[in-house]
Structures are given as structure tokens and as C-alpha cells.
Amino acid sequence: MTAVSAATADVPLLEAKDISASYGHVHALKPTSLHVAEGELVTILGPNGAGKTTLMRALTRLTPSRGNVFFRGRDVSRLSTNRLARCGIVMVQEGRGLFSQMTVRENLVVGGYLHPGDIDTHLQAVFELFPRLKERLDQLAGTLSGGEQQMLAIGRALMAKPQLLMLDEPSLGLAPRVASEILGTLRELNRRGIGILLVEQKAPLALKLAQRVYVISLGRIVVELKTDEIESHHDLARYYLH
Amino acid sequence: MPSLVEFLQSIVNGIGLGLIYGLVGIGFCVIYNASGIVNFAQGVFVMLGGMVCQVLLAELGLPIWLAIMVTIPLVALSGMVMEFAIVRPMMHRGATLFAIILATLAAQIMIERITLITFGDRPRTFSEFTSGGPFKIGGVAIGYQLFWILGCGALLVFLLWLFFTRTRVGRALRACSQNSEAAQLLGVPVSQMMLVAFALSAALGAIAGILVTPTQYTAYNVGTPFGVNGFIAAIIGGFGRAGGALAGGLLLGVLQALAIVALGAGFKNVAALSALLVVLLLFPNGLFAGFGSAARSQ
Known part of the structure; x- marks a missing residue:
């Protein structure tokens, strides 16, 4: 797979630079950079064990990480998870965390x-x-x-008034109709101006919502592109759209 | 064979002591629910409650109400110091829960020794809150202090229920106990909640100590038996369930009192530990585990 540049917004809502995380000697997330613009819905795709959840946990400091994270230009790399929520970064965990x-x-x-x-x-x-x-x-x-x-x-x-809502596998274990309903709600929230970073296994559904997509593999982001560009990448289209 | 009066008298005595065990047991639950830690220094807060209050009364001549008002925050502060100086650094350094639990045991021994050096080994006590008595029904004598213990125990349980179900911090504490990561993601400062849990737990221990000291005595080493019995009460009730701990405490207290009457004082602890064994064998999650969900949801 080859990296493809996508247009970046002027002021990123969230910007991660060279963020990485390890579990003991296992480098689950290698230095990785990504950004989410104001009001953007971005999805992260990748196979099981690719590092999607670790990336989300590293961004929210649930897992200790290295590298820098900026929120609206402010360095929030050293803030604790609850302080990030105070800034407006809120995540719905895989498994819902109720x-x-x-x-x-x-x-x-x-x-x-x-x-x-x-x-x-x-x-x-x-x-x-x-x-x-x-x-x-x-x-x-x-x-x-x-x-x-x-x-x-x-x-x-x-209820926490997020400016950036991060969701890890929100459709996991749901019937297709319910999953579609949930993801439709995310589109509505995005329309209202909430930035969304979405990890989702149901790629075709996620790609219908998202403006941009990151593909992660072996703990590293390997592809970044606009969703309407994905058709031109036959290998990705075959893997994620069909 | 004990007479009916002796039997009823032992039940009355057991209820008083059982409520104290229950309060100590609730203290265990509060910290466990917030952090997953079993604080083996819980009994020391009971000792400190009685000891500090006695010193304020006897050495400084404070009136009882003022001594109580000073004692509870002081002991709560000691709980916060324990969290801040021992538990939090260990957690930040990635210590296992077992290591932290061991550290709380070490803290208990340390505090006991400091108390011994500071106040000596003389048992101390102070007068019951209300002079006179005891109140007699038939041949059963009920000391006025028992009414204080019952009243304060009931009031505390009600206030705790209000705190955990009606206040922002109480609900956040319960949320931390169920999923601390999710709570953090919603902006709940988990480390501050731990501090609150230790303060609350220590305050409960202090109140228990203040209530029980007039009926017995306090000394540097009374914390261990209260801690052990409070721990047993919490286990009988289904560890982590405040209502269960209180019920477990009452059950344990009455059982101990009955064992003293029926078998002699030497069998008090045998009865308590036998009860624990039976509960663990028959109900591995505690007698009241089945009611826990409903109680928590209220």
C-alpha cells in the first residue's frame, strides 16, 4: 500500500504527531501522525490487531504514549484523560463502557x-x-x-459536550439495521459540527459517513485519503468496500 | 443454658457491636469500590477516632460535641494522607494491587506504633454521650450509648445512600467503581475520587470509634480486631456492597454475642470465623450478593 496525501484543513481540531505506544516490549503503535479538522468525520480502518484501539487509547491517554497531541493548536500531550475530556475530547470505548x-x-x-x-x-x-x-x-x-x-x-x-467525539467500534455486535441507525446518528452529530474520529469494522458503512480515512496496519498508518478517492485504489476498494 | 433475658441481652449487645462492624465494613467497601484496594488499615481509623476524641476530651477539656467535630475531620485527613502518600505513588509506579494492600497493612502497623509512642499503651475511654441509664425493658438493660450507636448508624446509612445516589461526587464514585476508564473519559478525576473515598472511609471509621469507645475502651492496638471483624462483615455482605456490609456486621455482632453467652468469651472469634467459613463455602460471593444489584441501582 502506498501513502496518499489528502487535503488538510487550516486549523486541525486534533493533531497527533509521531504518537506511539507499547505494551511492555511490544510496540503496538509505532510513531504515527494524524489529524482531524474542525467538523470533520474521519474513520480509521484496519484489520484486527492492527493497533486501532491502541491508537484511540493513546490519543486519550488511557494508554501511556509518546509523541505530541495538539487540540486546536494547544499541546495536550501531557494532560490526563479526564483533563482531555474537560478540553472537549470524549471517547466511547469499544464495548461501550457503560x-x-x-x-x-x-x-x-x-x-x-x-x-x-x-x-x-x-x-x-x-x-x-x-x-x-x-x-x-x-x-x-x-x-x-x-x-x-x-x-x-x-x-x-x-452529555460531556464533546468537540471531538471518538468512537471505537460503535457497531460491534449490533444487527445491521441498528448499526446503520447508530452510524446515521453519527452523521447527524457531525452535521451539527462535532468532529468525529471513528474506528469501525463495518468499513462500507463507515466510508459512507467519513470525509477522510486512515488505514492502519501493523501499528502504523499506511494510507490516508479522502473517501471519494478510495475507488481509485483497487486493492483498498476490493478489501473495504465489497 | 442461658436464660431468655441473657439471650435477649446478648442480642442487644450484639446489635450495638455489629453496627460498629458494619460501619467499618462499609469503610472497606467505599475504598474497594473506588479503587479495587482492600485497605487493611481500616481498623486503625476506628482506633484513631476513639483515641483522638479521648485526648481532646481529657487533655484539652473540649466539650464532647466539639471533640467529635474536630476528631472526624482529623481522622479523615489521615485517610487522605494515606491515599496521597502511600496508595497514589504506588499506583503511579504500577504496583500490583497485592503490593498496595500489603502497604496498607504496613501503614496500619506504623500508625499503631506511632500511637503507642505518642499516647502510651494505657487503655482509654470516655463517658457515654448521655449520662444515666441503662434503660431497662423486662430484665434487658439497654445502655443509652446503644441508642446513639443505632441512631447514628441509621443516620449514616441514610446519608451514605443520599451521597451515593443524589450527589455528583457520590455518583461519580460509583461510576469509578464500575468502570474507572469510562469515568475518566467523561471528565471524572479518578485520583480525586480516590482521595474522597479514603477520607470518607476514614471518617466512617472515626465515627465508629467515637461511638464504640464509651462502651469499651480504646488503645493503640484495638484497630486490628475492629478491622478484621469489619472485613468479615464486608465479606459476609458480599464485598463492595455497603448495605450488605452493614447487614453482615449486624449478623456477625449478634453471632459473637450469642457465642459469648452460650459458649463463653473464648468462642467469640471461633464463632465469627466459623460464620465466615460457612458463608464462603455456601455463598462464595457473600450472603447478600443477590441483592447487591438492586441495592446499587437505588
Whole structure:
């Protein structure tokens, strides 16, 4: 595969330079750079074990990393995970990361931890996006269906007022129709101006949403291109579109 | 064969002591839920509560209400120091949970020795909060301090329930206990939550110590038995479940009291450890594990 340049926006919302991470002696993520522009939806594709989740964890400092991360030009490389959330970088983890023994309402309220004065307003906004959550408010999160859990995970992240929403495999384990619904919601959020960095196994769905794509392999980004350019790369098109 | 009065009297005594075990057990749960650590120095907070309060009363002549108001924050501060000086650095250096748990045990021994050097080995006590009594029903004597223990215990459980379900920090603490990474991703400062957990846990221990000292005594080494019994209470209740720890404490306290009456004081700990063994064999997750989910969700 060959690296292909894509147009970059003037002011990146997120910019990572030579970010890398290791688990002991295993270099799970080799020095890698990427960026997400304001209001952009970018997807990261790659086979299992390529380093997608490690990249997301390194960007949010859940996994210790080297290299630099800039958010709207500000160096946030040394900020802790919770400080990054304060800046506006919020991630929905693979597996959703719900507080399963807490109710839907409590999950959402904890999501609004940083904005305690705006809880009711944000709750209404989440309910407009996911009306089903309003019907399940007093239900334990762990008892929701897979699709509802993912709605809650995204709704909870929205309570934190993200400027960049990162999602790791949001359609994992969901029926195709539900997955499509969830990814459609991401498109809507992106339309509202939230930058999105999406790791997704269902490549055809993700590529319909994204403006740009990074392909990661063996812990390194090997391709960067606009999604409308992917057809011209036959090997990628064959692998990810069909 | 104990008489009915002796039997009822032992149940009353057991309830008082059991509530104290329950409070210590809740202290274990608060820290465990926030961090996954079993703080074996939990009993030392009970000792410090009684000791500091006694010193403030006897040496400085403070009134009881003021001594209590000073003691609780002081002991809570000691919990925060333990988190900040021992647990947090070890966590940042990647220590295993086992190493951290061992460090809390070392901290307990250290604090006990410092207390011994500072205040000596003389057992100390102070008067019950309300003079007079005991209150008698039939032949059963109920000391006024037991009412304080019952009242404060019930109030504390209610306040803890309010804290964990109705406040921003309480909900965040519960969130940390279930998925600390997800909590961090939402902006919850997990290390500050740990500090809160240690402070809260130490304060609970201090209150337990203040409540129980008038009925017994305090000394540099009373923390260990309270810690062990509180730990057993927490396990019986299903470790990590505050309500379970309280119920486990009550059960343990009553069982110990009954064992003293029926078999003699020497069998008190045998009864406690037998109860623990039975619970572990029959209910590996604790007697109240089945109710835990519902309790947490409330």
C-alpha cells in the first residue's frame, strides 16, 4: 500500500504527531501522525490487531504514549484523560463502557459530570436524538439491548459536550439495521459540527459517513485519503468496500 | 443454658457491636469500590477516632460535641494522607494491587506504633454521650450509648445512600467503581475520587470509634480486631456492597454475642470465623450478593 496525501484543513481540531505506544516490549503503535479538522468525520480502518484501539487509547491517554497531541493548536500531550475530556475530547470505548449497575438516568448524569448546571438541557437534547432512552430512564444500563446500550454510550458522551467525539467500534455486535441507525446518528452529530474520529469494522458503512480515512496496519498508518478517492485504489476498494 | 433475658441481652449487645462492624465494613467497601484496594488499615481509623476524641476530651477539656467535630475531620485527613502518600505513588509506579494492600497493612502497623509512642499503651475511654441509664425493658438493660450507636448508624446509612445516589461526587464514585476508564473519559478525576473515598472511609471509621469507645475502651492496638471483624462483615455482605456490609456486621455482632453467652468469651472469634467459613463455602460471593444489584441501582 502506498501513502496518499489528502487535503488538510487550516486549523486541525486534533493533531497527533509521531504518537506511539507499547505494551511492555511490544510496540503496538509505532510513531504515527494524524489529524482531524474542525467538523470533520474521519474513520480509521484496519484489520484486527492492527493497533486501532491502541491508537484511540493513546490519543486519550488511557494508554501511556509518546509523541505530541495538539487540540486546536494547544499541546495536550501531557494532560490526563479526564483533563482531555474537560478540553472537549470524549471517547466511547469499544464495548461501550457503560456503568452497568447504574440506571440509564445515572449514566447520563455522570456523563454530564463536567457540566452540572446544564444537565436537564443536555438530557433533553439526548432524548431528542435517542427517544428510546427516555422510556428506559430507570432501567439498569446492563439490562438494555445492545443497540440501546450503544445509544446510551453515545448519549452519555454527548452529555460531556464533546468537540471531538471518538468512537471505537460503535457497531460491534449490533444487527445491521441498528448499526446503520447508530452510524446515521453519527452523521447527524457531525452535521451539527462535532468532529468525529471513528474506528469501525463495518468499513462500507463507515466510508459512507467519513470525509477522510486512515488505514492502519501493523501499528502504523499506511494510507490516508479522502473517501471519494478510495475507488481509485483497487486493492483498498476490493478489501473495504465489497 | 442461658436464660431468655441473657439471650435477649446478648442480642442487644450484639446489635450495638455489629453496627460498629458494619460501619467499618462499609469503610472497606467505599475504598474497594473506588479503587479495587482492600485497605487493611481500616481498623486503625476506628482506633484513631476513639483515641483522638479521648485526648481532646481529657487533655484539652473540649466539650464532647466539639471533640467529635474536630476528631472526624482529623481522622479523615489521615485517610487522605494515606491515599496521597502511600496508595497514589504506588499506583503511579504500577504496583500490583497485592503490593498496595500489603502497604496498607504496613501503614496500619506504623500508625499503631506511632500511637503507642505518642499516647502510651494505657487503655482509654470516655463517658457515654448521655449520662444515666441503662434503660431497662423486662430484665434487658439497654445502655443509652446503644441508642446513639443505632441512631447514628441509621443516620449514616441514610446519608451514605443520599451521597451515593443524589450527589455528583457520590455518583461519580460509583461510576469509578464500575468502570474507572469510562469515568475518566467523561471528565471524572479518578485520583480525586480516590482521595474522597479514603477520607470518607476514614471518617466512617472515626465515627465508629467515637461511638464504640464509651462502651469499651480504646488503645493503640484495638484497630486490628475492629478491622478484621469489619472485613468479615464486608465479606459476609458480599464485598463492595455497603448495605450488605452493614447487614453482615449486624449478623456477625449478634453471632459473637450469642457465642459469648452460650459458649463463653473464648468462642467469640471461633464463632465469627466459623460464620465466615460457612458463608464462603455456601455463598462464595457473600450472603447478600443477590441483592447487591438492586441495592446499587437505588
